[in-house]
Amino acid sequence: MSSFSLNVGMKLSWPIGDVSRQQIQMGNVKIMACVSDGSTPSQSSFLSRSQTYALLKQQMDVAAKSEDYKEAARLRDSLKIFEDQEPVLRLQRLVKEAIAQERFEDAARYRDELKDIAPHSLLKCSSEATTLGIRVQVRSVYIEGRSQPSKGLYFFAYRIRITNNSDRPAQLLRRHWIITDANGKTENVWGIGVIGEQPVVLPNTAFEYSSACPLGTPSGRMEGDFEMKHIDRVGSRTFNVSIAPFSLSKVEDGSDTFSDGS
Numbered sequence: 235m236s237s238f239s240l241n242v243g244m245k246l247s248w249p250i251g252d253v254s255r256q257q258i259q260m261g262n263v264k265i266m267a268c269v270s271d272g273s274t275p276s277q278s279s280f281l282s283r284s285q286t287y288a289l290l291k292q293q294m295d296v297a298a299k300s301e302d303y304k305e306a307a308r309l310r311d312s313l314k315i316f317e318d319q320e321p322v323l324r325l326q327r328l329v330k331e332a333i334a335q336e337r338f339e340d341a342a343r344y345r346d347e348l349k350d351i352a353p354h355s356l357l358k359c360s361s362e363a364t365t366l367g368i369r370v371q372v373r374s375v376y377i378e379g380r381s382q383p384s385k386g387l388y389f390f391a392y393r394i395r396i397t398n399n400s401d402r403p404a405q406l407l408r409r410h411w412i413i414t415d416a417n418g419k420t421e422n423v424w425g426i427g428v429i430g431e432q433p434v435v436l437p438n439t440a441f442e443y444s445s446a447c448p449l450g451t452p453s454g455r456m457e458g459d460f461e462m463k464h465i466d467r468v469g470s471r472t473f474n475v476s477i478a479p480f481s482l483s484k485v486e487d488g489s490d491t492f493s494d495g496s
Contacts (some may be wrong), residue, residue, distance in 0.1 A: 361478035367400025368475045390482040397440040408461040416451035454482045
C-alpha cells in the first residue's frame with residue numbers, strides 16, 4: 235500500500251448534514267460521522283454480497299497473518315469463486331489480466347463494459363484539480379481497523395493538500411462534499427471551513443489536513459468544491475475551487491501520494 239500520513243493527533247472532522255450521527259474514536263480523536271440509514275430490497279441484496287466479499291477478504295488476511303496458510307488458501311479459492319459470480323469484480327480482474335498479458339483490445343473492451351455497469355469503479359483513490367491557480371490534491375485509504383463489514387460500516391480516511399500557485403492570498407470559507415455509495419445513493423454535505431478552521435493560503439504555500447468518511451458500502455466516490463475568496467482586495471467575490479472525483483475503495487489501486495510538481 236502506498237504511504238499515507240494520517241496524524242491521529244490532528245483534528246479530524248466530518249461535516250454533518252440531515253443524516254443520523256455516530257461518534258467514532260480514533261486514538262485521541264473523536265470523529266463526528268454521517269451514517270446512512272435504510273435501503274431498498276435491491277440495495278440490501280447488493281450490500282449482503284458486498285459484505286460477504288469484504289468478510290472473506292478480511293478473514294483471509296487474518297489467516298495469512300497468523301500463518302494458517304491452509305485456511306488462507308481455502309479463503310482465497312472462495313474469493314476467486316465469489317469474484318467470478320460478481321460482474322464488477324470479474325471485469326476488474328479481467329482488465330488487470332489483459333493488461334498484464336498485453337491484450338490491450340480485450341482490456342479496452344472489459345473497461346467499456348465496466349464503465350457501463352459501474353462507472354465509479356474506474357476512479358482512482360487520488361485526484362487532482364486546479365481552479366484559478368488553487369490546486370487541490372486528494373488521496374484516500376481504507377482503514378481496516380476501524381471498519382466493521384459485518385455491520386455494513388467501511389471506514390475511509392483521506393488527506394487533502396491545497397496549494398496556492400497564484401500570486402494572491404486566498405481564504406477557504408466553506409466546503410461542499412458529494413458522497414455517493416456503491417448503490418448510487420448520494421449525500422450532499424456542506425460546512426464552514428475545514429477541521430474547524432478557515433485557513434488562509436498564501437501564494438506559493440500549501441495547507442494540508444486529514445479527515446474521514448464512514449460508508450455503508452465497500453466502495454463509493456467523493457467529489458465537491460471549496461468556496462474561497464481572495465483577501466488582498468476589499469470586496470473580492472468568492473469563487474469555487476473544484477475537488478475532482480476520487481474513489482473510496484477497499485482495493486489498493488497503486489495511486490501515488492502527492493507529488494510536488496505543479
